[in-house]
Amino acid sequence: MLSDRLRRWVFIAGLTAVWIAPATAQTSPAPRMEQRKIADNVFMMENSTGSSNAAFVVTDDGVLVWDADIRTAPQVLAAIRRTTDKKVRYVALSHAAGDHATGVWHYREDKPIVIGTRKQLRDLYMQEGAQFSERKASGKPEDAAYANAELVIPDIAFEGSLTLRFGGLTMQFTEEGSAHSTSDVTLYIPQKRVFLAGDLLNTEIHPGQGESAGVFYSNVKNWVGLLDNIIARRLPVDTYVPGHGPAHVGRGIADIEEQRRYFIVMRDEVSKMLAAGKSVQQVQAEFTLPAEFAHYKRPARLKNFLNLFYHQLIEQGFWP
Numbered sequence: 001m002l003s004d005r006l007r008r009w010v011f012i013a014g015l016t017a018v019w020i021a022p023a024t025a026q027t028s029p030a031p032r033m034e035q036r037k038i039a040d041n042v043f044m045m046e047n048s049t050g051s052s053n054a055a056f057v058v059t060d061d062g063v064l065v066w067d068a069d070i071r072t073a074p075q076v077l078a079a080i081r082r083t084t085d086k087k088v089r090y091v092a093l094s095h096a097a098g099d100h101a102t103g104v105w106h107y108r109e110d111k112p113i114v115i116g117t118r119k120q121l122r123d124l125y126m127q128e129g130a131q132f133s134e135r136k137a138s139g140k141p142e143d144a145a146y147a148n149a150e151l152v153i154p155d156i157a158f159e160g161s162l163t164l165r166f167g168g169l170t171m172q173f174t175e176e177g178s179a180h181s182t183s184d185v186t187l188y189i190p191q192k193r194v195f196l197a198g199d200l201l202n203t204e205i206h207p208g209q210g211e212s213a214g215v216f217y218s219n220v221k222n223w224v225g226l227l228d229n230i231i232a233r234r235l236p237v238d239t240y241v242p243g244h245g246p247a248h249v250g251r252g253i254a255d256i257e258e259q260r261r262y263f264i265v266m267r268d269e270v271s272k273m274l275a276a277g278k279s280v281q282q283v284q285a286e287f288t289l290p291a292e293f294a295h296y297k298r299p300a301r302l303k304n305f306l307n308l309f310y311h312q313l314i315e316q317g318f319w320p
Contacts, residue, residue: 030071030145035079036247038239039192043083044247045076052099055196055241056080057189059167062089065107066187066196067243071145073103088112090166092173093154094198094243095181096123097210102132104152115162116154117175119183124153176200176230179223181210186230193238200226201259203245206293206301209308218305220263220312227260245297265290270309280310 031049038044041058047069054076055066063086065076080088088110093101096116101124104114116124132151135143156162164171172188180199187196199210200223210218231253240255241247248255269290273283284306289296296302 030075033072033075033079035083036249038241038247038249039194042189042192042194043079044241045072045079046246047072047244048246051244052097052199053241053243053245053247056083056088057167057169057171057192058084058086059169060086061167062086064088064090064092064166064171065112066092066241067094067100067198068103068106069099070102070105070149071099073106076103077106090115090164092116092171092185092187093120094185094187094196095183095210096120096128097181097199098128098131100198100243101128102146102149102151105149108152113156114152114154115156115158115164115173117183117185118157118159119175119178120185121154121157123182124151176226177222178217178219179210179226180207180218182217184226188235188237190236193236194241195230195235195237195239196241197230197243197256199243200230201240201242201245201255203242203248203255203258204295205245205297206299207259207262207305208244208298208301209304216308218308220267220309221316224260224263227256227263230256231260262293265292266305267309267313270306271313274310274313280307283310 031047031051033045033047036044036046043056045054047053052067052069054068054072056076057064063080063084065088068076068091088107089112091104091107091112092115095101101120129151132146136146136149158173158175160175162173164173169189169191174186174188176184176186178184184198184200186198186200209216238252239247239249269287270283278286284303287306
């Protein structure tokens with residue numbers, strides 16, 4: 001027969017088990033990444049749920065990885081291991097947001113050199129670092145990927161541009177400016193006719209506001225300007241790889257032009273509603289998507305971006 005003390009212990013343990021079980025049940029696996037071939041030895045890992053993509057380039061001297069989300073980097077690493085026996089020598093960041101810059105730790109076995117910009121470095125030391133630490137300590141099921149990980153800071157922090165000769169390829173990194181985030185970087189590989197655009201390009205999906213630890217940085221006027229700059233270069237690119245959404249292999253500059261047109265068309269529609277005296281709440285409730293973009297996914301992002309359009313039009317006026 002159980003003693004009173006033992007009976008109380010069993011009762012408490014039972015309560016604990018009942019309380020823990022729901023939290024465990026809420027833990028869901030990371031969104032599945034699909035490997036897509038973009039060019040010879042260039043692969044994109046597509047996150048079809050709308051979260052961040054990643055990419056990797058295989059050379060005779062090793063692998064370069066583009067972007068790393070702590071939740072999905074293990075899938076990217078597994079794809080690399082299936083594709084080649086080469087080690088990951090570089091990891092480069094398009095910007096410092098958590099879904100693009102937190103997963104470098106998963107490549108630690110290969111000891112890669114991490115490439116970012118000085119502004120990205122600052123963000124990772126400051127608000128992104130604080131958010132990483134908060135999630136690491138939270139104990140929440142949705143933050144489980146952070147529990148045993150460490151935030152890795154770039155080894156190389158450049159300004160403006162950086163050219164890397166690696167494995168017979170020319171890797172041209174450009175700090176395009178501040179539009180989606182505080183420091184948007186692209187990577188052009190001339191020999192592969194591929195341009196990795198980060199979150200400056202979203203395909204078949206509404207763009208997201210650039211967020212860093214709860215602070216939103218996106219500036220639509222700047223975003224259009226950076227896309228104009230990319231278009232004006234007239235680079236011989238077959239495929240522009242998006243930070244979100246599917247890659248359209250062989251479509252070329254049309255993807256960048258569509259992204260630019262999205263911002264212009266949406267801005268004009270919001271501007272008309274603003275001129276008619278609509279409030280931001282009315283704009284969000286009454287806005288009708290132009291037919292060209294009606295198939296775009298993630299409508300929740302649209303609501304947030306309408307808010308951005310509205311207030312930046314008030315702040316900046318009608319910009320061409």
